[in-house]
Amino acid sequence: MNDTHTNINTATDSKTSVQATDSRQTAVPFSFAQQWEFTLKELRETLRDRRTIVTLMAMPLLLYPMLGLGLRFLAFQESSDQKVEYRLAIGSETEGAWLSEALQLGNSLLAASSEAKEQQPAPDVQLLVPNDPSEFDLEALVKNSAADVGVRVQLNGASVGNQFPATARVQLLQSRDSVRSRDAADYVQQRLAAANIDWIRQTSELNGKPFRLPVEQIRVLLEPAETGSAVLGLLPLILLLMTVTGGVYPAIDLTAGERERNTLETLMALPVPRFRLLVAKFVAVVAVTMLTGLMNLLAMSITLYALQLDKTLLGGDGFTLGLGCKLFLALSAFALFYSAVLLLLTSSARSFKEAQAYLIPLLLLSIAPGLVILMPGWNLASGTAALPLVNMLLLSRELLEGTVTLLPAMVAIVSTVLYGVAALAMAAQVFGNDAAAIGSRGGWKDLLQRPKELSQQPSITAALVGLAILFPAYFVTSGVLSRGDAQPSGRLGLSAAMTIALFVGLPWLLLRWQRIDVLAGLGLKKTSWHYYVAAGMLGIATWPWIFELVVLAQSIGIRGIDLSQIENVESLLAGWREVPLWLIVVCLGVVPGVCEECFFRGYLFNGLKQHLNATWTIVVAAVAFGLFHVVLAGGAAPERLLPSTLMGLLLGWMAYRSGSIVPSIVLHAIHNSTLLLVVQSRDLLAEWNIGQVEQVHLPWLWLAVSAGVLGVGLMITRLAIKPAPFSTKEPETI
Amino acid sequence: MIELSQLTKVYGEDVVAVDQLSLAVGQGEVYGLLGPNGAGKTTTLRMILGLLQPTSGEATILGCRVSTDPLRMKQLIGLVSASAGLYQWLTPRELLQYFAIGFGLSLEQAFQRTRELAEVMELERFLDRRCATLSTGQAQRVNLARALVHDPPVVLLDEPTRGLDVVGAKIVFDYVQLLRQSNKAIIVCTHQLEEAERFCDRFGLLYRGKLRYEGTLAELRASTGQPSLVDIFLKLLRDDGSGNGSSNIDSAKEAVLAQ
Numbered sequence: 001m002n003d004t005h006t007n008i009n010t011a012t013d014s015k016t017s018v019q020a021t022d023s024r025q026t027a028v029p030f031s032f033a034q035q036w037e038f039t040l041k042e043l044r045e046t047l048r049d050r051r052t053i054v055t056l057m058a059m060p061l062l063l064y065p066m067l068g069l070g071l072r073f074l075a076f077q078e079s080s081d082q083k084v085e086y087r088l089a090i091g092s093e094t095e096g097a098w099l100s101e102a103l104q105l106g107n108s109l110l111a112a113s114s115e116a117k118e119q120q121p122a123p124d125v126q127l128l129v130p131n132d133p134s135e136f137d138l139e140a141l142v143k144n145s146a147a148d149v150g151v152r153v154q155l156n157g158a159s160v161g162n163q164f165p166a167t168a169r170v171q172l173l174q175s176r177d178s179v180r181s182r183d184a185a186d187y188v189q190q191r192l193a194a195a196n197i198d199w200i201r202q203t204s205e206l207n208g209k210p211f212r213l214p215v216e217q218i219r220v221l222l223e224p225a226e227t228g229s230a231v232l233g234l235l236p237l238i239l240l241l242m243t244v245t246g247g248v249y250p251a252i253d254l255t256a257g258e259r260e261r262n263t264l265e266t267l268m269a270l271p272v273p274r275f276r277l278l279v280a281k282f283v284a285v286v287a288v289t290m291l292t293g294l295m296n297l298l299a300m301s302i303t304l305y306a307l308q309l310d311k312t313l314l315g316g317d318g319f320t321l322g323l324g325c326k327l328f329l330a331l332s333a334f335a336l337f338y339s340a341v342l343l344l345l346t347s348s349a350r351s352f353k354e355a356q357a358y359l360i361p362l363l364l365l366s367i368a369p370g371l372v373i374l375m376p377g378w379n380l381a382s383g384t385a386a387l388p389l390v391n392m393l394l395l396s397r398e399l400l401e402g403t404v405t406l407l408p409a410m411v412a413i414v415s416t417v418l419y420g421v422a423a424l425a426m427a428a429q430v431f432g433n434d435a436a437a438i439g440s441r442g443g444w445k446d447l448l449q450r451p452k453e454l455s456q457q458p459s460i461t462a463a464l465v466g467l468a469i470l471f472p473a474y475f476v477t478s479g480v481l482s483r484g485d486a487q488p489s490g491r492l493g494l495s496a497a498m499t500i501a502l503f504v505g506l507p508w509l510l511l512r513w514q515r516i517d518v519l520a521g522l523g524l525k526k527t528s529w530h531y532y533v534a535a536g537m538l539g540i541a542t543w544p545w546i547f548e549l550v551v552l553a554q555s556i557g558i559r560g561i562d563l564s565q566i567e568n569v570e571s572l573l574a575g576w577r578e579v580p581l582w583l584i585v586v587c588l589g590v591v592p593g594v595c596e597e598c599f600f601r602g603y604l605f606n607g608l609k610q611h612l613n614a615t616w617t618i619v620v621a622a623v624a625f626g627l628f629h630v631v632l633a634g635g636a637a638p639e640r641l642l643p644s645t646l647m648g649l650l651l652g653w654m655a656y657r658s659g660s661i662v663p664s665i666v667l668h669a670i671h672n673s674t675l676l677l678v679v680q681s682r683d684l685l686a687e688w689n690i691g692q693v694e695q696v697h698l699p700w701l702w703l704a705v706s707a708g709v710l711g712v713g714l715m716i717t718r719l720a721i722k723p724a725p726f727s728t729k730e731p732e733t734i
Numbered sequence: 735m736i737e738l739s740q741l742t743k744v745y746g747e748d749v750v751a752v753d754q755l756s757l758a759v760g761q762g763e764v765y766g767l768l769g770p771n772g773a774g775k776t777t778t779l780r781m782i783l784g785l786l787q788p789t790s791g792e793a794t795i796l797g798c799r800v801s802t803d804p805l806r807m808k809q810l811i812g813l814v815s816a817s818a819g820l821y822q823w824l825t826p827r828e829l830l831q832y833f834a835i836g837f838g839l840s841l842e843q844a845f846q847r848t849r850e851l852a853e854v855m856e857l858e859r860f861l862d863r864r865c866a867t868l869s870t871g872q873a874q875r876v877n878l879a880r881a882l883v884h885d886p887p888v889v890l891l892d893e894p895t896r897g898l899d900v901v902g903a904k905i906v907f908d909y910v911q912l913l914r915q916s917n918k919a920i921i922v923c924t925h926q927l928e929e930a931e932r933f934c935d936r937f938g939l940l941y942r943g944k945l946r947y948e949g950t951l952a953e954l955r956a957s958t959g960q961p962s963l964v965d966i967f968l969k970l971l972r973d974d975g976s977g978n979g980s981s982n983i984d985s986a987k988e989a990v991l992a993q
Contacts, residue, residue: 037835041824048823262819266880268785270836271808 030276030613038272038280046250046284056246056292060299067238068303071313074234084123086184089138089147096129098153098168099188106191109198123187142173148184149174232313236396237370239296240389243331244338244366246292247285248359251342254281255431256355268432275428275460275611278343282424285339293331297324314400326399333413333420334392340423347431369393380408383479386415386472414627415472422468425461450513456520458511463607466510467624470599474502474628489579496587503595507603522602523661530720531663535654537713539670541706542647543678544698546671549643581680585673593669600625600648601655601664614656622648647671659723735761735919736782736888741791743777743943751777753943754791759936761887762917764910766934768927768963774943775923779890782921784808795888795919809837812881812889816896822866826857826876829865830883837884844883851879854912871902878909889913891922895929907933927963937963939970946970 046052090096103125128147130136138150150173155166172188175181197213204211258264267277301319304310310318345362349355369390372378380394391412398404458466477498481491511521519525600621608617626645651664658664736759743752752774759765767775780786782793784804793800793807800807821829827848834844852858855875860868868876881889891910895903910933913920924930930937937954939947947954947966960966 033841034835034838037832037841041821041828041832044828045821045823261822262815262817263821265785265815266813266818266833269783269808269811269813270833271805271838272836273805 034272035276035280038277039283042254042280042284043287045254046288049249049253052246052249052288055249056288056295059245060242060292060296063242064296064299064303065306068307068309071234072307072309084183085126086123086149086180086187087126087128087147088184088188089128089136089141089150091130091136091138091152092133093129094155095151095153096127098155098166099151099170100127102168102195103188103191105198106194109194110191113194125187138173142175142181145175145178148178148181149188151188232400233374233397234370235300235313235400236393237367237373239293239300239327239331239396240334240392241363241366241370242296243289243293243335244342244363246295247289247335247339247342248363250285250288251339251346252349252352252355252359254284255343255346256349256352259350260352264432273611274432275425278347278424278428278431282339282343282427285343286335289335289339290332293335294328297328297331314402323399326404327396330392330395330399330413333416337388337392337416337420337423340420340427344423344427344430347427373397380404380412383476384408385411386475388416388419392416410630411472411475415468415475418464418468418471422461422465425464429459429461451515454515454517456517457610458507458514458516458521458603458607460607460611462510462514463604466507466599466607467604470502470506471628473506477502489583492579492583492587496591499592499595503592503599507599511603521606522598523606523655523659524598524602525660525662525723527658527660527663527723528720530716531654531658531660532666534713534716534720535663535667536670537709537716538650538654539667540674541709541713542650542667542671543675544702544706545710546643546647547675547678547698548703549646550640553640553642581677584680585676589673589676590669593672594665596625596628597651597655597661597665597668601651601661605652605655605661618649618652618656621652622646624648625651654717657717657720657722735759735796736765736921737794738778738782739792739794741778741781741793742789743774743781743786744789750943752781752788755940755943755945756791757938757945757948759888759919759921761919762914763936764914764920764922764934766930766937767921767923767940768925768930768937768967769940770925770967772942773940775940776892777943778940779813779892779921779923782807782890783811783813809884810886810888812884812886814878814881814889814891814894816893816898818877820865820868820873820876822864824865825862826865826868826879827852827861829876830879833880834883839884847883847885851882855879870898871905874898874902874905878905886918888919888921891920891924893924894922895924895926903929927967931963939967941970 088099090099107122128141138147138152141147142150152171152173154169154171156168170188170192172185174185201211258267268274270277301310301324304313304319314323341362342359345358346355349358366389369387370393373390373393378384378390378394380391380398384394385391385408391408395404395409395412398409481494481498507522508518511518514521604624605617605621608620612620622645625648626641629640629644651668654667655661655664736757738755738757741752741755742750744750755774755778757765767778769775777786781788782795782800784800784807788801795807795810798806798810820826824832830848830851831841831844834847835841839847848861852861855878857872857875857879860872865873865876878894891906894906894909898906907929910920910922922930922934931951936950937948938945939954947958947970949957951963954963954966955961958966958969960969
């Protein structure tokens, strides 16, 4: 130790020391610079390790060329477009010359009479002629699959007068169990038969008798209804499994490795929430997984191109840059999900060995859905789009096949990302939980253990898990409801019941499980009357602007519902005319307004604010709200993303300012109800020359008035006394 | 500066690791928390640090309570543990900067603090080498420096000399002197009793989670009539009312003397 410095504070009397002293007043706040430093450390730890680079770079380069050969074999086996080669063994050169001439004649005759030539490429025919006929055993060649068919030609030598070379007796030797041998024999037989028929025709016409076959045959080749190539089904499985292998080692190293190296205790001694430390590790694992995915994608595309498999398998333009980008997007979502799952599993392990023991079953389990999707009838639909792993495999396959549709693809990606976020939040529960104490560890039971003490707010983990459950549940139940044949009023009732069950029932159950006071957990609290007034004004004045945004989005081409679905909506609206207006307003305006607020600005919002500041809490809850509104029964409505997210921002700001969700409920319910009343009054609007509501802008006067009311509402919200600081002391519960 | 009040940790239903421990450590004071393996020393440090939740009781530093604000508590503490490892793929410079920023310093302040500590702890020669290539002594210096990156008012040392040779132990001794001169409140947990006599101002003898004796060496000598910490410790074992039998005491004595 340096003797010239007897006091370690000496050099820090200046700026550093002052800052350190000041920082004692509050806990370390979140900053991107700090989070980046955490991430950088994890990336350094991971990417400087040669083992990671080997997995990342070398594995795809080695694997895909080898796999490519196998894929080519499979592809040629199943491809109907591929040129087939038949090997015909024949006893002598003379016989070969005759057969060649006869087949050529047969080919030309068939080509002239059949349409099949345009649909199926002619096979290549290879004649195997012996150098030494005495050692040539035709039967053995066919039996040993060295030739597809053996042909014995006994030439009679007589000329028959037409193009036919000479008369002959032909014997075909075919392998009984080989499809290829049968096809080759058919090929020869068809051509010889064509030549025979042509001879009969010519002879008949020479004798002055018109020749006409009693049966005329035309073979038309049809594309199968399901293009489901087994190779195309295998490719996503290989791609996804290879991608996740990149994340396995870093996930173990950055979690169980911390314990094994005895660095976990000092890490846990940092004054930052575990979630943030784990997010840094997560980013590093995702980065490596995505790099592995990219390498695999490149290696796969190069292999497909080099082995000329791209057009064979994918058809059309083969493997394009656009397809590569779409696949990378799907891989990225999958990388997010799988990296979080890996961290969840490895976070409770004390050593590499233990972590590996957890991951091997996971990898084996991951193969099962890959094999399932090879079975016919599996596609990305309402039932499968929210199934973890299966959805990404199906999405990748449909991207390769070019049959993907927007809504299930979006649901697959969003649900996968949400599952990933939930898994990460759960991993944070386990990672370092009493883990710094050597000899103790966070366990799985920590995740399922019911808290012993009562609390006021849900944790961020519980909030994100709730979101991850709600999204697929909402998607699936909306799909089921849209298929029902119920009467309009019955359907409205069911829709309201579903909204209550999902958006209030689910958080209620989760809050009860966590022993959290339900009213406090949902943010149902008293607040100043100013906020109710402001919420009422904003509720009335917001819809024209949301409407204009939807129209704007549609005018620039962002539109998810096609014409047939618009017809469905039109018929639905027509059906509603039979339903009392109050029922429509209650089921589609008030109930969603109340219930969605309970979840988004209540349960989710309160969980998020445990770890995020006010701005991020409002933004995250608003984006989740926006994404939910893109999912419509029977189709996606991307044009709703921006307006709904903006609406979510306004509702979140109202909840933040008022410290309660009640004003947000008022705002939301009035907004929904007003919009419904406008839609139901379309005839009246038509009289005012606003007939095509979805295409024509609202009158300027309307917009001006609503802008004024909106401004006043915002001002009241801004100026009203805020009941309590964000996320500390809460206002009195109702 | 540090105050422990009735701090208790019970594992499961009946395993009492720390039993109603109360003590106080002032600024510039080195407090030796002594005891055999399993006495509850490390558990106590982890409760102060907020890594373990106390079953009951409270730990307070400069008015900050671990039960209500564990993150702020961590900011006030530097931890040195003999078992702590280093990140093998980072350099000492990167490691120190990482922890400095983790403790809330800005990037510039982290650079400055790293430079200062590198000079004081003599790290300059190997500051940019990978930690995996450092000798045990060099790694020990980095570990000691890491605990001071945020200039904490309190430093907790858990078995700081375990596994070190004479030179390594001398580094730790100098380090503790440095901390004392910097007016930090220090708790040293060790079972190296003779060594503790050299650098601690006051002692607390922990046995089976309970604080049996507390005071300066002179006070302990006066109250127990024993000349050294080793003898005081042996007396403690003899007086232990739980009656573990003489064979246990003999084996404990052998262990103490072997140290």
